[in-house]
Amino acid sequence: xxxxxxxxxxxxxxIPQRAPMRLVDTLVSVNDGCAVAESVLPRTTLMADGEGKxxxxxxxxxxxxxxxxxKGYLDRMxxxxxxxxxxxxxxxxxxxxxxxxGDRLLTSIRTVAAFGGFAVVEGVVTRGGETLASGTxxxxxxxxxxxxxxx
Amino acid sequence: xxxxxxxxxxxxxxxxxxxxxxTVSRRYRFSPGFIGFSGHFPGNPILPAIVQIRAVVSLAxxxxxxxxxxxxxxxAKFLAPIHPDEDVWIRYRRRIDSGxxxxxxxxxxxxxxxxxxxxxxAEEETSR
Numbered sequence: 001x002x003x004x005x006x007x008x009x010x011x012x013x014x015i016p017q018r019a020p021m022r023l024v025d026t027l028v029s030v031n032d033g034c035a036v037a038e039s040v041l042p043r044t045t046l047m048a049d050g051e052g053k054x055x056x057x058x059x060x061x062x063x064x065x066x067x068x069x070x071k072g073y074l075d076r077m078x079x080x081x082x083x084x085x086x087x088x089x090x091x092x093x094x095x096x097x098x099x100x101x102g103d104r105l106l107t108s109i110r111t112v113a114a115f116g117g118f119a120v121v122e123g124v125v126t127r128g129g130e131t132l133a134s135g136t137x138x139x140x141x142x143x144x145x146x147x148x149x150x151x
Numbered sequence: 152x153x154x155x156x157x158x159x160x161x162x163x164x165x166x167x168x169x170x171x172x173x174t175v176s177r178r179y180r181f182s183p184g185f186i187g188f189s190g191h192f193p194g195n196p197i198l199p200a201i202v203q204i205r206a207v208v209s210l211a212x213x214x215x216x217x218x219x220x221x222x223x224x225x226x227a228k229f230l231a232p233i234h235p236d237e238d239v240w241i242r243y244r245r246r247i248d249s250g251x252x253x254x255x256x257x258x259x260x261x262x263x264x265x266x267x268x269x270x271x272x273a274e275e276e277t278s279r
Contacts, residue, residue, distance in 0.1 A: 018190030020154075021199060046154040046186055055153055056221045057201035057208075064200075084192070087200045090227035090268070095220075135224065 005077055011037065014072030014082050015065055020046045023058060024065040024107070027073055033111035035070035037062075043101040052101040059133035060093055063123030066107040067139060071119075084142040088118075093135025103127050117141050158186040159206045164238070167214055175214050176242040179206060183235040198233035203266050207243050207256040211272060218275035225253075227268035233260060245272070 011024040023045075028036040039062060041047060047058045064087045072082030099105055106126050113120040117140060124134040162179045169175035181187065181198055188196035204224065212219045233239055243256035251271050258266040 016192045018193055020186065020189055021191035046158075049153045049156070055155065055201075055205060057205045060204070060224065061199065061201045086197075086229070086232070088229050090200075090224045092226075093224040095222050 005073065007073075008038070009073065011065070011069045014076065015068040016082065016084055017065060017068070021061075022065070023047070023061050024069055027066075027069040028106070030070060030073055035066065035073070035109050037066035037069050037107045037109075039105045039107065040103065041099075041101050041105070045101060048101045054099040054101065054103075056095045056098075056133070058099070059095055059125050060087075060090060060135070060137070062105065062107045062125050063109060063121065063133075063135065063137055064139065066123060067109045067111075067119065067121045067137070070109060070111075071141065080144075083144055085119075085139045086142070087137060088140045089138035091136040091138075093133065093137075095133045097127070097130060097132035099125075099127060099132055105132070112136070117143060154186055155202065155205060156209055159202065159209055162206075167210060170214060172245060174242055174244045175210065176240060177210055179239045179241060180237070181233070181235060181239070185235070188235060196235050198239075200227070200229050200266070203229070203233070203258055204268060204270065206241055207254065207268075207270065208272065210241060211243060211245065211254055219272045220275040221270055222273050223271035225269040225271060227266070229266045231260070231263070231265040233258070233265055237261075239265075 008026045008028045024037045024039050026038045028038050047055045075082045109123045119139045121137050125132045162181045164178045167177045187202040191199050237260050240259045243254050245254050254270040
């Protein structure tokens, strides 16, 4: 294991998404199978409408990218480049509140299960302690040693 | 309207077919320059799952002529990646279940289902 990786850490070092589709800014903390990531989406984000309201589909991506940042951090700690992963399922994602450009959004994720290249992750997006969305995602983590088509 | 929504609308290849509680469908083709491919992922563009869901909500808004808000994703499965310039058929049907406005949707490419999801929708409130 490589030491010296301190948090918070820029998400760009940890996830493959790039602007404008990178929505997570910073991995704030990691604790066992849990992590917290921060996002402040600018007014120019492709997710904001003319009033600055963030499209509610962004909540799902925030949870997915927060988990990707968590996993990328673990990969780097193990001396590997961050791996790729794909969202393959969603269960019971509830969208309770609205987010706006400039809001400081914190996304907390918890790894519920990890098996056979898949991870099940619970996520909650909050703003100042107010829950805006929560749900469960299933992600497929690419085995970097495997050959083959991505389809 | 967000830039993402504009890009999705611009990727529609034809008028929508169907109304009301019938199955509504439309063909889309997302070009390599579509904004949703930008950065997702560098060198390996794949249509983000959130774009697939946003496209269904946008199509439903156009069909009913009202701004809609997605209040839940009851379930979703993304079965295969969608690449640039593929013809994507989006189909959905809306129904009421326990007072909720439910949208059952599928996306298919070359006759194969690549995504299926069930959304809860509500009319958008305009006040912040």
